[in-house]
Amino acid sequence: MLQNNQILRYIHKLYPAADISLLQGFVEDNYKREVLKKKTLLFSSGQSNTRHYFVEKGLLRLYILDRNGREFNLLFAKEGQVLGDLATPQPTAYTLETVESSIVYSIDEKHLQEFSGMVSGAANSSTDLIRRSYLFLQKRLVAILSKTAEENYLDLRDNHPDLIQRLPQYHIASYLGVSAEFLSKIIARTAKM
Amino acid sequence: MKRIKGQKGHLMGMDYVRVMPQPQLQTVGSFFFLDHFYEREITPKELSDSRGTGAHPHRGITTVTYVIKGENEHKDSLGNRAIVTSGGMQWMKAGRGIIHDEGVPESFLKRGGPMHMMQFWVLLGENEREDAALYLPVPHDDIPQLELDKAGSVLKVLIGEFCVSKSKVKTGKPHFLFHLSLQGKQVFYYTLPENTELAILAAKGSVEVQNEELTQSDLFAFGEVDETIKLYNPSDETVEIMLFGGEPFGERFYSHGPFVMGDREGIATAYNDLYAGKYGEVL
Numbered sequence: 001m002l003q004n005n006q007i008l009r010y011i012h013k014l015y016p017a018a019d020i021s022l023l024q025g026f027v028e029d030n031y032k033r034e035v036l037k038k039k040t041l042l043f044s045s046g047q048s049n050t051r052h053y054f055v056e057k058g059l060l061r062l063y064i065l066d067r068n069g070r071e072f073n074l075l076f077a078k079e080g081q082v083l084g085d086l087a088t089p090q091p092t093a094y095t096l097e098t099v100e101s102s103i104v105y106s107i108d109e110k111h112l113q114e115f116s117g118m119v120s121g122a123a124n125s126s127t128d129l130i131r132r133s134y135l136f137l138q139k140r141l142v143a144i145l146s147k148t149a150e151e152n153y154l155d156l157r158d159n160h161p162d163l164i165q166r167l168p169q170y171h172i173a174s175y176l177g178v179s180a181e182f183l184s185k186i187i188a189r190t191a192k193m
Numbered sequence: 194m195k196r197i198k199g200q201k202g203h204l205m206g207m208d209y210v211r212v213m214p215q216p217q218l219q220t221v222g223s224f225f226f227l228d229h230f231y232e233r234e235i236t237p238k239e240l241s242d243s244r245g246t247g248a249h250p251h252r253g254i255t256t257v258t259y260v261i262k263g264e265n266e267h268k269d270s271l272g273n274r275a276i277v278t279s280g281g282m283q284w285m286k287a288g289r290g291i292i293h294d295e296g297v298p299e300s301f302l303k304r305g306g307p308m309h310m311m312q313f314w315v316l317l318g319e320n321e322r323e324d325a326a327l328y329l330p331v332p333h334d335d336i337p338q339l340e341l342d343k344a345g346s347v348l349k350v351l352i353g354e355f356c357v358s359k360s361k362v363k364t365g366k367p368h369f370l371f372h373l374s375l376q377g378k379q380v381f382y383y384t385l386p387e388n389t390e391l392a393i394l395a396a397k398g399s400v401e402v403q404n405e406e407l408t409q410s411d412l413f414a415f416g417e418v419d420e421t422i423k424l425y426n427p428s429d430e431t432v433e434i435m436l437f438g439g440e441p442f443g444e445r446f447y448s449h450g451p452f453v454m455g456d457r458e459g460i461a462t463a464y465n466d467l468y469a470g471k472y473g474e475v476l
Contacts, residue, residue: 157356
């Protein structure tokens with residue numbers, strides 16, 4: 001049952017002590033499965049009560065708009081990863097969109113909290129998940145503020161080559177905070193001919 | 194930036210432009226030769242005039258036939274035989290000698306249709322000229338491609354590497370061949386890596402390169418430049434563009450007919466080996 005069900009496998013990792021049939025019921029009752037086209041908006045800046053999204057297939061991006069209306073990609077999520085705004089149900093500052101045709105499972109904060117209250121040890125798992133998300137965001141923040149765009153590009157290229165292969169070039173430029181022209185210079189400087 | 198205009202010709206029932214070599218442009222990286230069979234609707238009657246090149250030898254080069262639209266059939270003296278369709282590439286390293294025959298497959302000959310292809314010759318360095326011949330058909334699905342902009346422009350990496358996209362074709366001297374499908378009103382920036390020469394061919398439609406118009410079948414060649422090259426499609430239609438080049442070839446070579454060798458003696462050896470039957474035959 002676990003092998004063919006990515007979302008269940010993910011939930012099981014979060015709550016290893018919980019009974020599988022309980023977890024399965026929880027997924028069936030509370031998660032919404034959606035098959036989405038490329039460039040589908042999942043939530044946008046200003047919206048309240050945004051959901052948490054688990055990616056079964058495809059690629060999502062979380063971005064903000066700067067004061068000039070330019071998009072700045074903050075985070076991506078591919079198969080097996082989760083993306084959303086931890087501040088939910090407060091209005092979000094982010095926009096979440098599919099980069100590719102995707103299959104996602106989503107849940108709102110209220111049901112996630114209710115479930116955590118029901119399962120023994122769930123509070124620890126939730127705290128651990130929030131801690132890991134915080135550390136991930138902190139690392140990204142440090143990278144944005146202290147590393148050059150070229151260093152961030154090399155980090156992406158060398159540690160996530162599958163992601164860089166799947167992302168359109170304009171999304172890579174937006175993730176690095178550079179123009180398409182500057183990205184071409186970085187690619188040339190770091191080329192391995 | 195040099196502007197190169199080719200000469201028109203007719204082969205295999207198709208019109209083409211011999212873009213390279215020209216007196217003012219011998220090589221771009223290791224690229225030495227380019228015939229551009231620009232896009233045309235070909236009737237079965239036209240094709241029946243001449244359906245293939247006939248069996249002929251090569252030595253000292255790699256031939257690269259890229260089919261943007263249509264079909265191309267390859268047969269060679271190693272016993273290889275394959276058809277590639279739209280978006281695919283026939284790659285053949287002639288090494289120390291091979292005989293091949295390229296043409297329009299029988300099935301395409303009967304129905305006709307749009308054809309758009311090109312053939313490049315890439316020089317082999319001295320250390321590769323005596324390698325055994327090698328053939329690789331590369332279908333469209335095996336060619337890595339990157340999406341570039343919101344409008345959906347795409348860069349296909351036929352040979353070489355761009356960003357993390359890498360061609361399955363293994364080369365000796367570093368060189369690259371990219372196909373850029375640039376959507377209307379879109380810009381693509383290309384910065385040359387160090388020690389690199391570049392050529393840009395407008396394969397279908399016109400494109401502005403560094404604010405100068407490049408029309409179909411014409412080519413701009415760049416030596417080593419520091420600046421980033423800007424390509425802009427001012428029209429609403431998609432334009433097809435080829436970018437190719439690599440490290441300057443930097444070796445002496447001598448070409449005669451289908452052979453490119455290091456000197457005249459090499460050419461004589463190539464012909465002697467051909468007459469001695471050393472390249473085999475296409476069955």
